[in-house]
């Protein structure tokens with residue numbers, strides 16, 4: 001396997017890659033930049049919308065550059081969760097499991113269940129396609145876990161050598177508190 005071509009990356013994304021090829025990928029001494037661009041191309045070809053994918057967050061979510069400006073979190077179904085600096089979970093549907101019976105529906109065997117009152121399970125879903133986007137097990141009242149706030153400007157400039165056209169120091173700032181502060185004000 002001399003080069004990591006696009007077809008191999010497609011197999012990796014689809015989960016059809018052979019065990020041998022996957023093992024070889026992991027063992028490659030030097031990971032070439034081209035692989036990232038090919039990966040983005042493969043991802044872009046799988047979605048129906050045209051906003052440019054900057055980074056994949058998980059199985060369904062991407063940070064995309066909007067054609068009219070802005071960087072937002074977008075589901076593969078097309079649903080947008082807003083500016084990527086705000087934790088997308090604040091705009092998701094959330095199901096919270098609190099009791100032992102509710103835990104037992106998703107944990108097996110029962111002794112593996114978290115302790116009710118000490119822990120809760122939060123499941124996050126897309127409001128449009130209902131795909132499950134994330135699950136977190138945390139103490140009740142714990143803030144929504146912001147899984148990833150990437151420094152996209154630095155990544156594209158320093159690591160990939162292709163700076164983004166809309167670079168700004170404002171991009172690498174967590175804005176989640178703006179939303180929770182607005183909730184707080186509305187609840188008073």
Ligand SMILES: [Zn+2]
Nearest residue numbers: 075077126129
């Ligand atoms: Zn969706």
